[in-house]
Amino acid sequence: MKWKVLINTSKSKCIHFRPSRQTRSNYKFNLGLEEIDTVESYKYLGVIFQEHCKFDNTANTLSTVARRAFGSVISKLYILKEFGFKTFMKLYEACVVPITDYGAAIWGYKSHNSLEMIENRAMRFLLGDHRFTSLLGMSGDSGSIPCTQRRRIKMFQLWNRLLSLDDDRLTKKVFENDFCCATSNKNWCADMKVLFEKLNLSDYYTNKLSININVVKSKMWTYVAESWHVKLSNSPKLRTYAVFKNEFKTENYLVFNLPRNERSILAQFRCGVLPLRVETGRFIGEKLEDRTCQMCAHNCIEDEKHFILSCSLYSDLRQYWFNEATSDLQSSQMQDNDRLIYLMNNLPRRCAKFLTRAFLRPRNKLFN
Numbered sequence: 001m002k003w004k005v006l007i008n009t010s011k012s013k014c015i016h017f018r019p020s021r022q023t024r025s026n027y028k029f030n031l032g033l034e035e036i037d038t039v040e041s042y043k044y045l046g047v048i049f050q051e052h053c054k055f056d057n058t059a060n061t062l063s064t065v066a067r068r069a070f071g072s073v074i075s076k077l078y079i080l081k082e083f084g085f086k087t088f089m090k091l092y093e094a095c096v097v098p099i100t101d102y103g104a105a106i107w108g109y110k111s112h113n114s115l116e117m118i119e120n121r122a123m124r125f126l127l128g129d130h131r132f133t134s135l136l137g138m139s140g141d142s143g144s145i146p147c148t149q150r151r152r153i154k155m156f157q158l159w160n161r162l163l164s165l166d167d168d169r170l171t172k173k174v175f176e177n178d179f180c181c182a183t184s185n186k187n188w189c190a191d192m193k194v195l196f197e198k199l200n201l202s203d204y205y206t207n208k209l210s211i212n213i214n215v216v217k218s219k220m221w222t223y224v225a226e227s228w229h230v231k232l233s234n235s236p237k238l239r240t241y242a243v244f245k246n247e248f249k250t251e252n253y254l255v256f257n258l259p260r261n262e263r264s265i266l267a268q269f270r271c272g273v274l275p276l277r278v279e280t281g282r283f284i285g286e287k288l289e290d291r292t293c294q295m296c297a298h299n300c301i302e303d304e305k306h307f308i309l310s311c312s313l314y315s316d317l318r319q320y321w322f323n324e325a326t327s328d329l330q331s332s333q334m335q336d337n338d339r340l341i342y343l344m345n346n347l348p349r350r351c352a353k354f355l356t357r358a359f360l361r362p363r364n365k366l367f368n
């Protein structure tokens, strides 16, 4: 043997990588006199390679470990009681993301439910939302790139690295071969081709050029924000949210480090899941016009706008939190939508204070 290497035949396995519709080859491989077992999957450096070129097992294994790591982050935060957005993100990115994104440059193209669930759970925990909250609303408020897109950025980093390798490296040879077959086969380079096209960067792929990762990040951001806008315009449940939220970015109320309960109530209010009658009535099958506010004599639907702008049960709180700062808010010139936009975007801290106090006010005070 050229390199005089001793190979442990019991640890060496053989995989026939192929599309799922193709049957496995009967060809037998030998190392010396010993036959090598053919297996369905093989774990190499923590990544599980499956015979049909899927990475579900890798994602599921990583998600189990990441769930545990996230549990440990949560238990530490419970001790702190109050924590800010930046602290949370720092902990999440340091303790959980390295696990969920392990080796993602290889397998990160597809989204995996088990890993997305961890990301969603983290977002719910941060915003203090419950499980019925729209993911679209939560991702809009957190303004962070979804985990699948984050993993795809790692693929671009690997692309750059592969291009910089010497031509005699085995990895480079595999890459070149992959690149040649990418038009007819479904392989890593074919996935990269789609990614470059999605970001309008096809030239980099065709000419095999390395790319500045900041350009990728900024293009990815634009792509995410645009698809977020499209989804928002098609989401009837987030009608009110769409009135005041028109930019995909981290909301101020998260960065302000509000107390946890205030952040939670404001987030629920924004995403339209605060248990107002417009929402609770839906669960018991009430008609929309019957879901009127029972706390005041206005006889109108108890929705977000009524709650924050006009319900007379909270007039004193409204006066206290909004009046002095917003004389123009009270003027009859402003429409309800404009007033809501003004409050949500300019006075998030006051909104959180008002909503928390209003919502925690005994709501058994039925008007009669």
Ligand SMILES: [Zn+2]
Binding pocket: 293, 294, 295, 296, 297, 298, 302, 306, 310, 311, 312, 313
């Ligand atoms: Zn009312």
